[in-house]
Amino acid sequence: MLSLHPVSERDLADLRRFELDNRAFFEARINARPASYYNEGGVEAAIATARREADADAGHQFLIRDAAGALVGRINLSQVKRRHYHSCELGYRIAERENGKGHAREAVRLVLDKAFGELGLIRVEAKARAGNAGSIKVLQHNGFTEFGRSTRSFQLDGEWEDMLYFERRAPGR
Template sequence: MLSLHLVSDRDLADLRRFELDNRAFFESRINARPAAFYADGGIEAAIAAAQREAAADTGYQFLMRDEAGALVGRINLIQVKRKHYHSCELGYRIAADENGKGYAKEAVKQVLDKAFGELRLLRLEAKAHAGNAGSIKVLERNGFSQFGRSTRSFELNGQWLDMLHFECHAPGR
C-alpha cells in the first residue's frame, strides 16, 4: 500500500538521499533542477518553500512511501489557481529502481482523491512528452484525456520534444 504525505522537515534525510540517488535518472527525462537545489541548504529551502506554498494554498508537494516506509517518489500539485479556475497542474517522479511497480498509477489516483475531495479543485492538468509512454498510460488510466499537443516545445539534452497536454475533471463536472 502506497501512502502520501505532505513534505515536512522530518523528511530531509530521505528526500536528500532520494534526490541525489536519482539525479542523473531524472535529468535524463526532465529538466535539471538548479545546482543550488543540491548545495548546502538547498533541499531545506525547497522543503520550506513547499510548506509556504501549502499554507498559502498555491501548491502541494507530497512524498510517496511504500509499505515499508521507503521514499519511492514525489507527486505535486502546483500552480493552484482558485478564482475562476479551481485548477492546478500535476507532476510526479518515481525513483529509478521503483519504476514499473505501479506507484505512479496509485499515487495519481490518491492525489486526485485529495485534489477533488479535501482541496475542492475542479480540474487538473498534466503534461508528458510524446515519447513518455509510461506517463501517458498512467494519466489515461486515471481518467485524464489529451486535449492538446505542443510541437517542439520542450528541450531536453539538446533535443526538442513535443509535449502532450492532459486534463482531468472532478467527478460530475
C-alpha cells in the same frame, strides 16, 4: 499499498537521498533542477518553499511512501488557481529502482482523491513528453484525456521535444 505525506522538515534526510540517488535518472527524462538545489541548504530551502506554498494554498507537495515507509517518489499539485478556475497542475517522479511497479498509477489516484476531495479542485492538468509512454499510460489509466500538443516546446539533451497536455475533471463536473 502507498501513502502520501505532505513534505516537511522531518523528511530532509530521506528527500536529499532520494534526489541525489535519482538525479541522473530524472535529468535524462525531464528538465534538470538548478545545481544549487543539490548544494548544502538546497533541499532545506525547497522544503521551506513547499510548506509556504501549502499554507498559501498555492501548491501541495507530497512524498510517496510504500507500506514499509520507504520513500519511492514525489507527487505535486502546483500552480493552484482558485478564483474562476479551481484547478492545478499535476507532476510526479518515481525513483528509478521503483519504476514499473505501479507506484505512479496508484499515487496519481491518491492525489486525485485529495485534489477533488479535501482541496475542492475541479480540474487537474498534466503534461507529458510525447515520447514518455509510461507517463501517458499512467495519466490515461487515471481518467485524463489529452487536449493538446505543443511541438518542439522544450529541449532535453540538445533535442527538441513535443509536449502533450492532459486534463481530468472532478467526478460529476
